[in-house]
Amino acid sequence: MDFFKIKGSAFFKNLSSVFVLRISGMVLSYLCILFITNSYGATVFGRYSIAITSLQFAILIFSFGLTSSTLKLTADQNFFKNKKPLNNYLLKTTKTLFLSSLFFFVVLHFLKEFIAIKVFKDEMLVDYFSYISIFFIFSVFHLFFCEFLRARQKFVLYGLHIYVIPYLMFLSFLFLIYHYSLDDYFIILSYLISIAITALILIPYFPLKSLKSSINFKYNSLFLLSFPMMFSSAFIFMSEWTDVLMLGAMESKSQVGIYNVAYKLATVALIIINVINTVLAPKIAELHGQKDVKQIEFFALKATKLITILTLPLVIFLILFNKQILGLFGDEFLEGSSVVIVISIGLFFNAMSGSVGQILNMTKHQKELRNFTIITVIINIVLNYILINELGILGAAIASLSANIILNLLCIIYIKKKLGFYAFFRL
Numbered sequence: 001m002d003f004f005k006i007k008g009s010a011f012f013k014n015l016s017s018v019f020v021l022r023i024s025g026m027v028l029s030y031l032c033i034l035f036i037t038n039s040y041g042a043t044v045f046g047r048y049s050i051a052i053t054s055l056q057f058a059i060l061i062f063s064f065g066l067t068s069s070t071l072k073l074t075a076d077q078n079f080f081k082n083k084k085p086l087n088n089y090l091l092k093t094t095k096t097l098f099l100s101s102l103f104f105f106v107v108l109h110f111l112k113e114f115i116a117i118k119v120f121k122d123e124m125l126v127d128y129f130s131y132i133s134i135f136f137i138f139s140v141f142h143l144f145f146c147e148f149l150r151a152r153q154k155f156v157l158y159g160l161h162i163y164v165i166p167y168l169m170f171l172s173f174l175f176l177i178y179h180y181s182l183d184d185y186f187i188i189l190s191y192l193i194s195i196a197i198t199a200l201i202l203i204p205y206f207p208l209k210s211l212k213s214s215i216n217f218k219y220n221s222l223f224l225l226s227f228p229m230m231f232s233s234a235f236i237f238m239s240e241w242t243d244v245l246m247l248g249a250m251e252s253k254s255q256v257g258i259y260n261v262a263y264k265l266a267t268v269a270l271i272i273i274n275v276i277n278t279v280l281a282p283k284i285a286e287l288h289g290q291k292d293v294k295q296i297e298f299f300a301l302k303a304t305k306l307i308t309i310l311t312l313p314l315v316i317f318l319i320l321f322n323k324q325i326l327g328l329f330g331d332e333f334l335e336g337s338s339v340v341i342v343i344s345i346g347l348f349f350n351a352m353s354g355s356v357g358q359i360l361n362m363t364k365h366q367k368e369l370r371n372f373t374i375i376t377v378i379i380n381i382v383l384n385y386i387l388i389n390e391l392g393i394l395g396a397a398i399a400s401l402s403a404n405i406i407l408n409l410l411c412i413i414y415i416k417k418k419l420g421f422y423a424f425f426r427l
Contacts, residue, residue, distance in 0.1 A: 014155045014279045021156070022275050025163025026268070028171055033264060035174050036187060037257070037329040044184045046257030050120055051128040051188050055139060058108075058132075060237050062100045063140055065230025066093045067147045069222065072229075072362055074151030075282035076289040084210035090148075091211040092222055097144055101137035108133035127185040131192055138196035142166075145202035151282050157205065158278070161198050169194035228366035232357070235373030246384045247396055254332070259393040261329050262336025263400075266318060266343035272310045273351050276303050277358050284355075284362040296363070297421045304354030308425040311351035318344045339397040346401035349408060352425040356411035359423060368414055376407040 037045050073079040073089055080086065108115075108129060116125035142161075149158040173190030176182075247256045280303050287295045318325075322340040326333045360369040380403035387395025415423050 014153065015275060018155050018159050018278045019271075019275045021159030021163050022271055022278075025159070025167055026271060028164065028167035030264070032167060032171050032174060033261065034329060035171070035178070037261060037333065039174075039178050040184055040187075042254040042257030042261075042330070042332050043252075044187070044257070046252075046254060046260065047122060047125060047128065047184070048187055049256055049260040050122075051125065051132060052191070054115075054129070055132050055136075057234070057237055058104060058136065059140055059143060060230065060234045062104045062136075063097060063143065063230070064100060064223065065226035065228070065233060066097055066222070067143050068229035068233060068361060068366075069093070069226035070144065071147045071151045071281060072225070072285045074148055075153075075285035075362075077286070078289055080151070084207055085213060087215040087217040088211065088213040089217040089222060090207070091213070092217065092219060093144070094211065096222075097140055098137070101140045104136050105133045108136070124185070127183075128188045131185070131189045135192035135196055138199045139192070142195050142199035142202070145199060145206055148206060149202075150278060151285075153279075153282055154205070155279060161202055165201070166191075166194045166198045169197060225366070228370040229361055232361065232366055232369040232373045235370065235377045246381070246388060247393065250388050255393055258333050258336045259339060259396060261333050262322075262326065262339035262393070262397075263343055265322065265325060265336075266340045266347060269311055269314045269318060269344055269347040269351065271314070273307045273355065276307055277355050280355050281358040281362055284359060288363045293419060296359070297419065300354060300359055300423055301421065304352070304423055304425050307351045307354060311348060315344045315348045315351075336393065338394050342394070342397040342401050346404040349405050353408035353412055354423040354425065356408060356415060356423050359415055359419070360411060363419065365414070365418060369411065372407055372410040372414070375410070376403045379403055379406060 033045070036048060070090070070093055074085075078086070079089060085091075112129035112133065113126050116129055117123055146158055146162045149155075149161070170191050173194065174187065177186045177190060247259055280299060283299060284296055287299070319341050322344075323334055323337050326336055326340070357369060360366065380399055383399035383402055384396055387399050389395070391398070412422060412424050415421065
């Protein structure tokens, strides 16, 4: 059985669907970035980048890893079967996410001025954080509903609602903002409204009538699964975005904007691994529920080979033509050329390492992944502080590259030790 010849399989069809939707979403997101940078400049885009990064980090923390645990449990037929949960894990997840979102709303409402002025030294960010607090609950449930669809292997619906629909609405709002010469904080408001509308659209796909069950799934069992996932996801996020947050505190908003455009451009190289992870994660969870380690190895190794082969041309293209692409955002963004090269190299190593994070999370090794990410984040913070002071945005890129390599190496070694195979690319 050859992974590359199973064109008629559901797995390949799912990959194809997600790939098309992911490409569409990426095009839309880059059109949004182009519009913001060309219409408002690097400073406003830097402000927007800080707000979005802060929102995404808050979602990871205040969802307690429950979106990830929902993916694992719903994909396992021991927990979800015949279109309904077999116990009340979804009900308890929904209640917890609702209460945690309300708590965050209160916290950010009172701390928004402190965070904007004292941490990021930008009074204009107060309005950004105000809107984030109001719409936070919609952002959390948008991700929750999307991960539920992903676990159910409804990949077309998942791709449309997480990649395409929000950015299509956001782009439409951006044209209106520019046409009516509205203040720049309407940019973040438009993004949040787009997410909120998408979350409301998703409600009918969620089994609200089947949430109650006579079979109890204890909260401590739920959190024992979700908390390590929360920490690992949060620390992976911190490892990836520490540079943006620290640049926001240490450099001008213009430098943040330039770095974030360069980083966004480099992450085009991640499109293949993101697409395959979307389909692979629920498959691994399903196989782990069946205790079929051999099939996990088969899918993991073939996926790594596919990721590497398809990512290599993207990395070469970015290294050779990054200046021409950066010039589309404005001449000031050409300063980010070296950042694109460094980040692209790091992401190619990520591609060669395969889906190591997904493998650990979906095979109940989430605690080990958490520990690896904690180590990586500490290293990343130290390197960012030293290198940003010395090299500015290039230093941030080098720190990100180093942390990325260390995290993947730790995961590769542990998977070999516990599951018996190297996830790293080999011919």
